[in-house]
Amino acid sequence: KSYSSLLSKMGNLYYSILNNEKALEYYQQALKITEKLGLKIQTGSNLNSIGTIYSDLKENDKAKFHLEKALKIAEEINSDRLKGQILINLSMLYATNYLDYTKAYQIQKQAIQTLRKINIPSNLAGALIYQALILKELNQFNAGIIHLQEAKEIIATIGDMTLQRDFHQASSEFYEAKKNFAKALSFYQKYTSLKDSIFTETTSAKISELETKH
16 A cells, blocks of 8 residues: 555656656556555556646647546545545547537536535635636626636635646736736746745656655
8 A cells, every 4th residue: 555655656756847747557457456445445546647647738638537536436435535536637638629618517517516614715816716717718707706716715725836827827817808908017027926935836856756656
């Protein structure tokens, strides 16, 4: 069990530095072990990670297969935390790869409803931000603003720099679509400033951690 956990963590680290090939290799190794040992929540988590990478690689059928399999496990074991994460990724697959924004909205709505049941404000804020971007594509700007505002309030209470970055990026895209270019530029400048500082702060630490583990 501890070895499979280490493999998953290595997958997380490689994924965080955008090495999808190496991350996929580690997640698949971890999945073989967790399936063999009957570790349901870890199996669901590994399937979710693998599905997300396939989504990034635009291998849509593989992504859908792994994410739906992960979702079934999450529902079987009544893990709202895992279910919420999987639904977010499944929604992103439909929005980004299939361009089916109506389906993506419906799935993301389920994710938000699920995440409201548990006390993980960072996950909920992320889901609200992404739903706002989906609503932008559906030209439902008023509903999108409501989602962004709720996300902003949550982020203010937890002070997460990564979420702040994502909020500013989403807000910039949102207001650009509304043709409010001054507001879009203001959010974009805040986004780039945060992005640069986060990158500088975290990349060297992650690379050092990878070298230490090897």
